[in-house]
Amino acid sequence: MKLVNIKNKYKSSLRLWVLWGSMLGLGACAYDPNDVAGSNSGEPQSRNLSDKLGSDLVISERVVLKSYPEKIRRLTILDGAVLATNGHPLSLDVEEIVSFGGTIDTTPVDPAATTGASGASGGLFRLSAKGGRGNLLIISGGQNGGVGAKGPSGETGAKGGRGQSGKNDYQTDCLLSALSVLNRDFPGRCFKNWYCSRQTGDGAMGGRGGPGKAGLQGGAGGDSSPILLDLEDPSGLIVSTEIRVGRGGVGGLGGDGGSGGQGGDPGSRDSRKLCRSANRGPKGPIGPQGPTGPSGNDGSEQPICLRLGPAQIGDCRDFEELTR
Secondary structure: OEEEOOOOOOOOOOOOEEEOOOOOOHHHOOOOHHHOOOOOOOOOOOEOOOOEEOOEEEEOOEEEOOOOOOOEEEEEEOOOOEEEOOOOOEEEEEEEEEEEEEEEEOOOOOOEOOOOOOOOOOOOEEEEEEEEEEEEEEEEEOOEOOOOOOOOOOOOOOOOOOOOOOEEEEEEEEEOOOHHHHOOOOOOEEEEEEEEEEOOOOOOOOOOOOOOOOOOOOOOOOOOOOEEEEEEEOOOEEEEEEEEOOOOOOOOOOOOOOOOOOOOOOOOOOOOOOOOOOOOOOOOOOOOOOOOOOOOOOOOOOOEEEEEOOEEEEOHHHHHHHHO
């Protein structure tokens, strides 16, 4: 047995290449791809399963398979075709698996959860077969977390202060008469001269709105799917696995700044209305937008176990503990 390019690190895919003996020719498959029902039908990429030929199951495009209670004699996945679980748990019992560069994908159907929600984790996937041929890619995926919700708006600014009230006053003015020259007790005609001694003030500007609140945290990413591939005789089958954990959703936008406070009331005019009419103060400025919220945590890598004949490759012990 020859093992090539084994990786299992975060942010990188796990690729397990397993080669037992000599690769059997792909021309040995016991069917003609041109005879597959629906292969040229022009139907949507994701559809109900309809390519069941007796006890054989042929995947010629993207097919969503959530359950299959019967035992399959031969599971064939054509080049570019995808057997998708949309994140649902699935267990398949197969006599033989033949893949022309096909893919099994366990990632949930929607790329991301709704606003603020955590991403769904991929369901448990088991595939048991007596033998296999060709090249098969298994993608173990989780759903991305939803974008965080926008933060609450800031508080409204305080109302501006009231303007000062106007005030009037007077001074006494007298007009001299001819008698005032002879008698100082007769200064002439005197009268009060009223004037605005303190002008009416405008209201002050309203206070600045409060800052917006921080955006809410993005939803956590979903975990990848636990995978078990059990091949009694893996001769001629090359299996490649790729882990795609759900990424945490980005944080929500900061809340809008609060509205500026109402302008202050104008001051009252004086009793004689000698001072001017004042104006209400201007509205205060809008507060600053709040900061962006934190991103959600990424999902976790779940174990992948390949039981290939007598060999066990991957996180088989972790898989057994997880499914115990």
